[in-house]
Each structure stands twice: as C-alpha cells, then as structure tokens.
Amino acid sequence: QKEVEQNSGPLSVPEGAIASLNCTYSDRGSQSFFWYRQYSGKSPELIMSIYSNGDKEDGRFTAQLNKASQYVSLLIRDSQPSDSATYLCAVNGDNNNDMRFGAGTRLTVKP
Amino acid sequence: DAGVTQSPTHLIKTRGQQVTLRCSPKSGHDTVSWYQQALGQGPQFIFQYYEEEERQRGNFPDRFSGHQFPNYSSELNVNALLLGDSALYLCASSLAPAGVYEQYFGPGTRLTVT
Numbered sequence: 001q002k003e004v005e006q007n008s009g010p011l012s013v014p015e016g017a018i019a020s021l022n023c024t025y026s027d028r029g030s031q032s033f034f035w036y037r038q039y040s041g042k043s044p045e046l047i048m049s050i051y052s053n054g055d056k057e058d059g060r061f062t063a064q065l066n067k068a069s070q071y072v073s074l075l076i077r078d079s080q081p082s083d084s085a086t087y088l089c090a091v092n093g094d095n096n097n098d099m100r101f102g103a104g105t106r107l108t109v110k111p
Numbered sequence: 112d113a114g115v116t117q118s119p120t121h122l123i124k125t126r127g128q129q130v131t132l133r134c135s136p137k138s139g140h141d142t143v144s145w146y147q148q149a150l151g152q153g154p155q156f157i158f159q160y161y162e163e164e165e166r167q168r169g170n171f172p173d174r175f176s177g178h179q180f181p182n183y184s185s186e187l188n189v190n191a192l193l194l195g196d197s198a199l200y201l202c203a204s205s206l207a208p209a210g211v212y213e214q215y216f217g218p219g220t221r222l223t224v225t
Contacts, residue, residue, distance in 0.1 A: 004153070032212070034213065034214075036216075042218070042219075043199075043201055043216040043217060043218050043219045044154065044201070044216050045216070046213055046214070046215060046216075049213050088153050088154075090153075093156065097159050097166055097167040097207075098144065098156040098159060098167055098169060099144075099154075099156065099214060100156070101153030101154050101155070102153050103151070103152050103153045104152075104153055
C-alpha cells in the first residue's frame with residue numbers, strides 16, 4: 001500500500017465548476033497535510049496547508065481533513081483554465097522532517 | 112523577498128560521472144530538503160539538512176550525499192551516476208522547529224544521464 005494515494009486523473013471540469021481532489025494516507029500518526037500545485041515543467045507551489053480536522057478556506061480553495069478516515073481533500077471553486085495543473089497531496093513523514101507525496105492528480109479545466 | 116534558488120537549471124551527464132547541484136534557501140529559512148521527482152511521479156525525499164547536519168534521510172543509496180553551509184545554502188552530490196538518476200531534483204526550504212512546517216520549492220534542476 002502506498003503511503004499517500006491520489007487518483008491520477010485526468011480530472012476534467014468545465015470552467016466555473018467545483019473541482020474536487022482527494023487523497024488518502026496510511027500513517028495514522030501524520031499531523032501535517034499540504035496541497036501543492038505543479039504546472040507542467042515547473043516545480044511544486046504550496047497552495048494550502050491544514051493541520052486540524054475540518055475545513056480551511058483560502059480564496060477559491062478549501063482544504064478538508066478527516067484524520068479518523070485518513071482522508072484529505074481540496075476543493076477548487078469557480079475553476080479557471082489557469083487552474084489546469086497537477087495537484088500533489090503531501091503528508092508529513094517520520095519526525096515531521098520529511099514529506100511523503102502522492103503521485104498527483106492532473107486537473108484540466110475546460111473553457 | 113528572495114525565494115528558493117537552484118543551479119544549474121539543466122545538466123547532462125554521462126553514466127559513472129559525478130554531479131553537484133546547488134540550492135539557496137528562501138530568506139529567513141534555515142532548513143533545506145532535497146527531493147527527486149521522476150516523470151509522472153510525486154517528489155521523493157532524499158534528505159534534509161539543518162544546522163549543517165543531515166537530520167533525516169530517505170531511502171536513497173550512499174551515492175547521494177549533501178552538505179549545508181553556514182549561510183544555510185546546500186549542495187546535493189551524486190556519485191557514479193546511473194541512467195535511473197535522470198530526474199528533476201528539487202530543493203525545498205523551510206523554517207523548521209520540531210513539529211509542523213511548510214516547505215517552499217525552488218525551480219529545480221533537470222538532470223539527464225546518458
């Protein structure tokens with residue numbers, strides 16, 4: 001079992017719709033959770049961090065965390081073509097000194 | 112506010128050679144982590160440096176080594192290059208007390224081994 005799992009996609013949504021990206025993790029002791037966006041040929045860009053159960057909103061982005069279900073998600077409201085990218089879920093590893101990444105979900109927002 | 116910088120941007124090496132990649136952390140950050148990202152995969156943790164020492168290491172062979180300087184910049188060295196070492200090498204910096212933190216990535220170095 002992979003430590004951090006994401007659907008590889010591609011996930012395709014129309015412009016203006018809500019995109020929902022999901023991630024599950026295996027280590028119940030994980031405390032820190034991150035979403036990164038990576039455009040093709042570029043490096044990952046941090047867009048959200050979440051540490052407590054519940055929702056955290058930042059602009060059009062909402063991260064949701066459920067530690068009991070070992071599940072973290074990212075919602076993107078009013079999706080724009082510029083949101084088309086690969087979204088990486090990351091979870092802290094042992095001792096909080098490293099991050100374990102999923103393979104990413106490729107999102108396409110169609111005009 | 113200067114972000115994370117890496118050099119070089121691209122590099123082509125031959126099997127068996129050695130390579131050194133460089134990273135300068137974001138202003139105010141004291142911790143540097145290195146990751147390897149193969150095509151279509153998420154980044155894989157190589158190691159992390161803090162206070163000029165390797166604090167934690169991922170599942171990479173000893174051919175991968177590093178260093179952190181007093182100004183917090185860091186180097187990643189890879190010896191005896193293999194074709195499988197071809198990847199995007201990412202440096203991430205953070206301000207890392209024990210516990211939770213956020214890491215910010217540099218633009219990466221694309222290494223091609225022929």
